[in-house]
Amino acid sequence: MIRFFSSLRLTFVLLVLLVILLWMGTVFSLFPDLKDGIKLMNDDLIFHWFFTAWQTNWILPVWFLCICLVAGLLFVNTLVCSVTKQLVTALKVATPRRWSFFMIHLFFLIVLFCHGISLVTGHKTSNIQLFEGDVHKIGTLTIEVPALTFSDDSEFLKLGPRKSRELMTRDKFHRKANFAELRVTDGDESAVSGRVMMLSPLKCGNTRLTLTRFIFGRGDHQGEIGINLTVTRNAFTQLFFIIYALMILSLVCFIVMTWTPQVRKGVIQ
Amino acid sequence: MKTDLPLFIYWGMAGCFSIALILGLFKQRTLSRAAGLGGTLVSGAGVVCLMVMEERLPLYGSLESIIYVSFLLTLLELFTGPRTRTGSRDVPLHLLTLGIICILLVLQARRTMAFNADFFMYDNLWVNFFFNLRLVAAAVFAWSAVLFVAGGWAPSKPENGDREARDRLMAGGRNFLLTGIAVYLASEWSGSLWCLNWMGDSWQWSRGFFKAGIIFLLVMAASHLPRSLADSDRVRAILGSCPAVYILWMLFQH
Numbered sequence: 001m002i003r004f005f006s007s008l009r010l011t012f013v014l015l016v017l018l019v020i021l022l023w024m025g026t027v028f029s030l031f032p033d034l035k036d037g038i039k040l041m042n043d044d045l046i047f048h049w050f051f052t053a054w055q056t057n058w059i060l061p062v063w064f065l066c067i068c069l070v071a072g073l074l075f076v077n078t079l080v081c082s083v084t085k086q087l088v089t090a091l092k093v094a095t096p097r098r099w100s101f102f103m104i105h106l107f108f109l110i111v112l113f114c115h116g117i118s119l120v121t122g123h124k125t126s127n128i129q130l131f132e133g134d135v136h137k138i139g140t141l142t143i144e145v146p147a148l149t150f151s152d153d154s155e156f157l158k159l160g161p162r163k164s165r166e167l168m169t170r171d172k173f174h175r176k177a178n179f180a181e182l183r184v185t186d187g188d189e190s191a192v193s194g195r196v197m198m199l200s201p202l203k204c205g206n207t208r209l210t211l212t213r214f215i216f217g218r219g220d221h222q223g224e225i226g227i228n229l230t231v232t233r234n235a236f237t238q239l240f241f242i243i244y245a246l247m248i249l250s251l252v253c254f255i256v257m258t259w260t261p262q263v264r265k266g267v268i269q
Numbered sequence: 270m271k272t273d274l275p276l277f278i279y280w281g282m283a284g285c286f287s288i289a290l291i292l293g294l295f296k297q298r299t300l301s302r303a304a305g306l307g308g309t310l311v312s313g314a315g316v317v318c319l320m321v322m323e324e325r326l327p328l329y330g331s332l333e334s335i336i337y338v339s340f341l342l343t344l345l346e347l348f349t350g351p352r353t354r355t356g357s358r359d360v361p362l363h364l365l366t367l368g369i370i371c372i373l374l375v376l377q378a379r380r381t382m383a384f385n386a387d388f389f390m391y392d393n394l395w396v397n398f399f400f401n402l403r404l405v406a407a408a409v410f411a412w413s414a415v416l417f418v419a420g421g422w423a424p425s426k427p428e429n430g431d432r433e434a435r436d437r438l439m440a441g442g443r444n445f446l447l448t449g450i451a452v453y454l455a456s457e458w459s460g461s462l463w464c465l466n467w468m469g470d471s472w473q474w475s476r477g478f479f480k481a482g483i484i485f486l487l488v489m490a491a492s493h494l495p496r497s498l499a500d501s502d503r504v505r506a507i508l509g510s511c512p513a514v515y516i517l518w519m520l521f522q523h
Contacts, residue, residue: 008495009495022486023483026483169386230469241458241461244454
């Protein structure tokens with residue numbers, strides 16, 4: 001069993017399967033219905049999305065399950081191979097080359113774990129539309145918008161994604177001149193106040209309040225400018241970025257240490 | 270003049286690199302090298318013009334990507350290309366490099382000859398790193414593919430010492446494939462940070478995410494070949510070239 005799960009052949013097969021599954025994802029995104037379904041995967045925790053999507057269209061949930069299954073097997077494969085082969089070899093003859101090789105795989109495992117755990121834990125609420133003076137509650141979290149400043153041409157907000165991509169240049173849209181002041185209270189904890197702008201979220205512990213775009217008000221808020229917020233809570237985000245960076249560094253170390261091929265019995269390895 | 274400049278750069282590159290390729294095919298090595306160097310200078314001038322005119326690094330869009338990738342690829346060939354026993358540069362590597370650039374230029378021929386439109390997010394450091402490093406990775410993957418293909422199809426008569434030259438090319442391909450993935454992962458790391466600050470999550474399920482994932486997995490697959498496949502240099506060369514083919518194809522898929 002250990003031999004099967006630590007085999008390089010299994011690694012290769014699983015990687016090829018993942019390539020095929022992701023390629024299927026690119027094909028799915030060519031069909032409007034499935035493309036919308038894929039977009040919905042980002043609006044909520046995948047865990048919640050899965051059960052809702054299952055009732056409307058089975059293709060995406062089955063495809064997603066296959067990705068999880070193959071990625072899970074790749075995790076087990078990497079773990080078993082790292083422990084039974086790479087670690088044992090590194091302990092037997094400790095060289096920087098062997099240790100860096102083991103470390104790359106160890107960091108990769110943690111990155112994969114962070115990806116996996118973020119699918120089922122934490123919190124995510126997207127598309128919260130707020131205007132100046134609004135108060136919004138999500139569970140124990142209360143978000144207030146005491147002030148909102150939008151100093152550029154509001155016509156930008158009426159444009160579609162393609163047109164706005166062409167016209168919202170650095171000269172015409174000033175990211176730092178358009179922002180909202182937020183006041184956030186989480187249960188009994190003291191309130192956190194701060195400014196959110198595009199690409200600059202407000203952090204309140206593990207909770208992030210991200211301004212994804214400005215919106216043009218309709219109905220009761222006709223003519224007003226508001227914000228579209230995404231609230232996420234994920235305890236593993238920081239760990240993910242640190243380990244991801246360490247994985248790249250260990251890969252760089254491995255490349256440097258193995259740049260010159262080892263020559264054994266006249267054959268370059 | 271300002272709007273025509275990208276077109277002039279394109280035709281300058283097309284002229285130099287195609288002449289270099291034709292001369293190389295007719296074994297006019299010195300002249301081919303000179304024309305290739307001319308192409309490098311034109312593409313380098315194109316990169317400088319872009320940075321001055323647009324006040325940013327090369328980031329996105331097929332024309333500026335091709336100019337930048339061609340410039341980096343020719344620099345890699347110039348400074349890291351292994352030399353033959355006589356100290357001269359390897360001819361197949363030069364021709365393969367020119368071949369890749371000419372294919373890219375032909376594919377660009379019927380597309381818009383303009384630099385990518387400006388966008389307000391280009392003032393963000395992580396956005397710049399994400400797009401620019403992805404182009405750097407594309408050039409490194411392309412160079413790795415050149416080495417793999419040259420190694421995979423090189424003659425290997427042990428008595429002539431060809432086997433050693435072949436092994437060095439394959440080892441070079443492996444080194445640059447891993448270097449490419451390190452640069453690519455640095456780009457993806459920056460992209461994840463950008464995505465986190467923009468969307469609230471370190472990644473989004475989207476066509477772009479799937480394509481980015483495929484590149485990573487292709488490199489992983491090429492680096493984890495079972496013995497039955499790894500024994501063949503040509504299989505290694507083909508699989509090691511897949512990330513380059515895919516990422517270069519992606520330059521046109523915006």
